Amino acid sequence: MVCEKPLTTDVRDAEQLTREAAQQGVVGTVPFVYRFHPMVREMRARVDRGETGRIALASGSYLQDWLSNSSDTNWRVDPKLGGASRTFADIGSHWFDLLEFILGDRVARLSAQFATQFAAREDRSADTMVVTEDTVTVQFTTAGGVLGSFAASQVARGRKNRLAIELSGDAHSFAFDQENPESLWRGDELGGRTLVRDPKTLAPDAARLCIVPAGHPQGYQECFNAFVADTYAAIRGEHREGLPTFRDGLRSVQLVEAVVGSARTGGDWARGLTQEQAA
Numbered sequence: 001m002v003c004e005k006p007l008t009t010d011v012r013d014a015e016q017l018t019r020e021a022a023q024q025g026v027v028g029t030v031p032f033v034y035r036f037h038p039m040v041r042e043m044r045a046r047v048d049r050g051e052t053g054r055i056a057l058a059s060g061s062y063l064q065d066w067l068s069n070s071s072d073t074n075w076r077v078d079p080k081l082g083g084a085s086r087t088f089a090d091i092g093s094h095w096f097d098l099l100e101f102i103l104g105d106r107v108a109r110l111s112a113q114f115a116t117q118f119a120a121r122e123d124r125s126a127d128t129m130v131v132t133e134d135t136v137t138v139q140f141t142t143a144g145g146v147l148g149s150f151a152a153s154q155v156a157r158g159r160k161n162r163l164a165i166e167l168s169g170d171a172h173s174f175a176f177d178q179e180n181p182e183s184l185w186r187g188d189e190l191g192g193r194t195l196v197r198d199p200k201t202l203a204p205d206a207a208r209l210c211i212v213p214a215g216h217p218q219g220y221q222e223c224f225n226a227f228v229a230d231t232y233a234a235i236r237g238e239h240r241e242g243l244p245t246f247r248d249g250l251r252s253v254q255l256v257e258a259v260v261g262s263a264r265t266g267g268d269w270a271r272g273l274t275q276e277q278a279a
Contacts, residue, residue: 017250087136108143
């Protein structure tokens with residue numbers, strides 16, 4: 001069973017879906033497909049084997065411009081259809097899924113702020129007041145002590161789909177930019193180096209996702225194809241590393257609720273975000 005994110009628009013329903021899937025033995029997956037970029041898997045592998053050293057800072061953004069005009073609208077603008085959050089639930093959820101996937105660590109507390117650029121947008125029937133956010137910023141700390149900052153916007157002119165994440169360690173830093181998915185940046189005190197997608201040099205889990213030779217571009221569509229292929233493999237009883245399941249969807253809904261709650265109180269810190277999820 002494949003369910004697009006958000007898995008649900010509240011934690012209680014997400015817990016119920018996750019629990020029922022487990023009880024029925026159903027494979028439930030959620031398309032957090034940016035996990036399937038080979039260079040994301042390479043970044044994860046290098047973090048896992050300690051190449052970063054101690055990570056002090058995680059930073060990044062997810063910027064789009066498809067709602068940059070007051071005449072631009074979508075069903076997600078309406079909280080009755082898309083839930084209390086728009087920008088964070090729609091695209092910030094992807095960034096935080098990548099963060100926790102790459103780090104192997106969880107956000108423990110966060111503080112968020114929302115901004116809405118247009119008070120009204122054209123609706124299918126009439127202009128309505130917009131209460132979902134166009135822009136969001138989040139400060140956070142992980143259970144492992146990593147400090148972080150994140151910004152997302154759907155009104156960032158000129159940015160089409162820029163998901164960028166950088167981890168700063170005391171040995172090396174690594175950065176990935178989804179608009180340039182064939183490379184990974186590695187930095188140290190001597191400068192920076194660009195690592196390219198070449199299955200001959202990548203970690204096994206990254207090389208597995210390379211479906212064309214180095215120098216032949218692959219991107220988002222291949223990520224989605226790999227997600228679908230790994231979902232079918234899981235249904236056949238095979239294990240595929242990094243497949244996002246309903247538990248990951250539940251985790252995302254938990255973070256969305258925490259971000260919305262913090263933003264509504266002017267940025268109060270939401271805590272206790274590492275509690276075990278429903279089985």
